[in-house]
Amino acid sequence: xxxxxxxxxxxxxxxxxxxxxxxxxxxxxxxxxxxxxxxxxxxxxxxxxxxxxxxxxxxxxxxxxxxxxxxxxxxxxxxxxxxxxxxxxxxxxxxxxxxxxxxxxxxxxxxxxxxxxxxxxxxxxxxxxxxxxxxxxxxxxxxxxxxxxxxxxxxxxxxxxxxxxxxxxxxxxxxxxxxxxxxxxxxxxxxxxxxxxxxxxxxxxxxxxxxxxxxxxxxxxxxxxxxxxx
Amino acid sequence: xxxxxxxxxxxxxxxxxxxxxxxxxxxxxxxxxxxxxxxxxxxxxxxxxxxxxxxxxxxxxxxxxxxxxxxxxxxxxxxxxxxxxxxxxxxxxxxxxxxxxxxxxxxxxxxxxxxxxxxxxxxxxxxxxxxxxxxxxxxxxxxxxxxxxxxxxxxxxxxxxxxxxxxxxxxxxxxxxxxxxxxxxxxxxxxxxxxxxxxxxxxxxxxxxxxxxxxxxxxxxxxxxxxxxx
DNA sequence: CGCCACATTGAAGGCAGTCAAAGGTGGTGG
DNA sequence: CCACCACCTTTGACTGCCTTCAATGTGGCG
Numbered sequence: 200x201x202x203x204x205x206x207x208x209x210x211x212x213x214x215x216x217x218x219x220x221x222x223x224x225x226x227x228x229x230x231x232x233x234x235x236x237x238x239x240x241x242x243x244x245x246x247x248x249x250x251x252x253x254x255x256x257x258x259x260x261x262x263x264x265x266x267x268x269x270x271x272x273x274x275x276x277x278x279x280x281x282x283x284x285x286x287x288x289x290x291x292x293x294x295x296x297x298x299x300x301x302x303x304x305x306x307x308x309x310x311x312x313x314x315x316x317x318x319x320x321x322x323x324x325x326x327x328x329x330x331x332x333x334x335x336x337x338x339x340x341x342x343x344x345x346x347x348x349x350x351x352x353x354x355x356x357x358x359x360x361x362x363x364x365x366x367x368x369x370x371x372x373x374x375x376x377x378x379x380x381x382x383x384x385x386x387x388x389x390x391x392x393x394x395x396x397x398x399x400x401x402x403x404x405x406x407x408x409x410x411x412x413x414x415x416x417x418x419x420x421x422x423x424x425x426x427x428x429x
Numbered sequence: 430x431x432x433x434x435x436x437x438x439x440x441x442x443x444x445x446x447x448x449x450x451x452x453x454x455x456x457x458x459x460x461x462x463x464x465x466x467x468x469x470x471x472x473x474x475x476x477x478x479x480x481x482x483x484x485x486x487x488x489x490x491x492x493x494x495x496x497x498x499x500x501x502x503x504x505x506x507x508x509x510x511x512x513x514x515x516x517x518x519x520x521x522x523x524x525x526x527x528x529x530x531x532x533x534x535x536x537x538x539x540x541x542x543x544x545x546x547x548x549x550x551x552x553x554x555x556x557x558x559x560x561x562x563x564x565x566x567x568x569x570x571x572x573x574x575x576x577x578x579x580x581x582x583x584x585x586x587x588x589x590x591x592x593x594x595x596x597x598x599x600x601x602x603x604x605x606x607x608x609x610x611x612x613x614x615x616x617x618x619x620x621x622x623x624x625x626x627x628x629x630x631x632x633x634x635x636x637x638x639x640x641x642x643x644x645x646x647x648x649x650x651x652x653x654x655x656x657x658x659x
Numbered sequence: 660c661g662c663c664a665c666a667t668t669g670a671a672g673g674c675a676g677t678c679a680a681a682g683g684t685g686g687t688g689g
Numbered sequence: 690c691c692a693c694c695a696c697c698t699t700t701g702a703c704t705g706c707c708t709t710c711a712a713t714g715t716g717g718c719g
Contacts, residue, residue, distance in 0.1 A: 260566075262574035263656035266708095270566060286559035291566045314552075321551035322544075328558040329516035335565035336490075336500060336521045342572040343616045344492035346706070379665065386573045391707060393667055409666095409716085426493035496676095576674070609697065621675055623699050639684085639698095 206303075209250060209276050211323045219317055226309040231301050238294040238302075245283035245290050247306040251275050254300030255375075258292050259383070269384040271334065272297070272376065278327060284311065297376070342386045345426070348395050350385045352424035355405065359414055368406070370414040398429060436533075439480060439506050441553045449547055456539040461531050468524040468532075475513035475520050477536040481505050484530030488522050489613070499614040501564065502527070502606065508557060514541065527606070572616045575656070577625050580615045582654035585635065589644055598636070600644040628659060 206212045206220050215223070229252075232238060238249070238256060249256075256273045258280075270292055273279045283290050284307050314320045341350050355372075363372040374381060382392040399405045404420055406413040414420060423429050436442045436450050445453070459482075462468060468479070468486060479486075486503045488510075500522055503509045513520050514537050544550045571580050585602075593602040604611060612622035629635045634650055636643040644650060653659050 260570045260574060266574055268570065268573040270569060282559040282562040284559075285556050286563050291563055315548070318545070318548040318551060321548060321555060325551060325554055325558065326515050328555065328562060329512040329514075331562055332512040332558060332565065333516050333521055335562065335569060338569050339500065339565060339572060340490045340498065342569065343498040344490060344496055377665070388708065389666070390668085390709085394707095397667085607697065618676065619698065620677085620700085624675090627699085 205252060206250075209278070211250065211278050211281075211320070211327055213323060214319050215317070219319075223305075223313060223320075226313065227303040227305050229301065230304050231299075232296040234296060234298050234300075236296045236300075238296060239280070239290050241291065241293050242289045245280065245288060245307065247304050247310070248278060248280040248284055249294075250278045250303045250305070252301040252303060254302075255297040256294055256300055256302070257297050257380070258294050260292050266388070267383045268386060269380065270338070271331075272380075272384065281324060282328060282331070297380075338386075347385065347387050347391055348398065348423055348429040349426060350387075351392065351395050351399075352420045354381070354385060355412060355414060356417075356420055356424055358412075359417075363414070366413075368413055368415065370417060372412055372414070374410040374412065399423075402429075435482060436480075439508070441480065441508050441511075441550070441557055443553060444549050445547070449549075453535075453543060453550075456543065457533040457535050459531065460534050461529070462526040464526060464528055464530075466526045466530075468526060469510070469520050471521065471523050472519050475510065475518060475537065477534050477540070478508060478510040478514055479524075480508050480533045480535070482531040482533060484526060484528040484532075486524055486526050486530055486532070487610070488524050490522050496618070497613045498616060499610065500568070501561075502610075502614065511554060512558060512561070527610070568616075577615065577617050577621055578628065578653055578659040579656060580617075581622065581625050581629070582650045584611070584615060585642060585644060586647075586650055586654055588642075589647075593644070596643070598643055598645065600647060602642055602644070604640040604642065629653075632659075 206224060207215065207217075212220060212223060227250075232254075239245075241260070251273050253275050255275075256279065257269050258271050258273065259267050259269045261267055271279070279294065280290060314324065341353070345353075358374070359370045359372045362375075363370040365371075376384070378392055378396075379389040382389045385392065396405070396407055399420075400407055402419075404414075404416045404423075406415060436454060437445065437447075442450060442453060457480075462484075469475075471490070481503050483505055485505075486509065487499050488501050488503065489497050489499045491497055501509070509524065510520060544554065571583070575583075588604070589600045589602045592605075593600040595601075606614070608622055608626075609619040612619045615622065617625075626635070626637055629650075630637055632649075634644075634646045634653075636645060
């Protein structure tokens with residue numbers, strides 16, 4: 200299967216020669232997972248990392264009582280578990296496919312050989328790790344310093360910015376995950392998320408119909424996301 | 430001032446030729462900060478990154494109400510704000526010296542030129558970023574999924590493992606930061622930390638005398654740190 | 660049609676934060 | 690050397706956000 204044309208569009212492999220892309224593809228292994236499949240477990244030995252070609256993957260932690268905290272949802276074109284190759288010898292979290300998913304898998308040793316020969320990949324890797332780092336700094340900030348309505352408002356604003364459509368009623372957008380998964384991403388549980396959505400709805404700030412959200416008062420939502428209490 | 434011999438002992442510069450070390454030193458700027466000095470602010474343009482030569486620096490976030498979350502305390506030999514050079518254009522947090530501190534400052538552009546010529550630095554940088562990433566994953570996990578007594582117990586166990594001395598009464602160790610700073614690192618406030626320490630003391634698990642902590646029941650402390658309720 | 664996972668709502672309880680005040684500690688300068 | 694001051698720490702009472710537990714509602718799909 201020809202993935203050349205796909206690979207060069209991924210940030211990790213941008214700026215590479217065709218020959219280098221070919222080398223990279225040569226060491227990769229294509230894998231498919233059905234919805235809900237476990238890709239790897241926490242503490243499992245990290246033998247490689249992944250690039251999502253199609254579908255979505257959640258990377259998450261579980262508490263001893265079973266509560267889930269989603270660290271990130273990885274979409275097509277993004278990599279995950281890169282850091283596990285360079286620090287520690289095992290995966291620090293679980294990874295599970297949310298949809299039918301196709302990934303490229305890069306076995307650790309072969310990839311490390313490659314990266315040593317291709318400084319450009321190193322630089323791309325640094326950029327990728329730096330972005331992850333920023334994301335986690337922001338997640339820590341939110342979990343430690345912000346309440347649920349603030350986190351939810353920020354999520355909705357970000358969502359509307361990247362996939363919202365302006366209509367006569369407001370900015371319409373659609374959740375691309377279930378509400379319980381959203382709760383788990385925001386560091387809370389579905390009951391609390393449900394109640395928080397309801398509060399926003401009761402105040403006329405948003406409208407909710409299943410996965411469809413309409414933002415009626417963008418200003419107010421932004422105030423809440425910046426810390427003004429609901 | 431000759432810092433050659435120091436630089437080569439730092440993880441970021443390990444495995445480099447003397448000539449390369451000299452180049453690196455040539456672009457660095459030595460700076461001193463007194464206790465409590467602000468090194469940079471959140472959202473300030475990131476013009477470079479830092480290596481701590483002597484002293485300690487805290488990197489932290491502030492909430493809109495002024496609550497502090499310490500992301501990391503950086504000691505001699507460690508780097509900080511590397512990621513700011515590669516993702517986003519501003520620092521994502523505040524940095525403040527906790528003691529009289531000496532750092533080396535590396536201006537962004539000059540360092541980027543260097544790294545492009547020295548693949549080994551890239552690899553070291555990847556290792557450094559990966560470690561940060563692991564640390565933040567673990568911080569997210571703790572803030573979202575663990576209670577304060579669990580976080581504190583884990584902190585004490587880690588502290589005892591790296592600086593504890595076994596005596597006839599138990600494992601003795603000393604906090605190297607104030608309790609309010611510890612609270613801020615654990616994602617809580619000093620009052621709550623104080624109460625949690627007291628609970629551990631009342632149950633005979635530890636003894637507390639100012640900054641000196643004696644672990645009397647290591648087993649119990651490990652149980653708590655692994656999620657068994659206090 | 661009936662199942663099952665997801666979602667919503669209510670009631671109750673707990674962990675941790677807030678507010679307030681007192682006690683302790685170390686550092687500095689007189 | 691001591692006294693003072695600023696800061697840190699501890700404790701108590703109270704509040705509130707969020708979770709837990711439980712029950713009901715709902716929508717998609719075989």
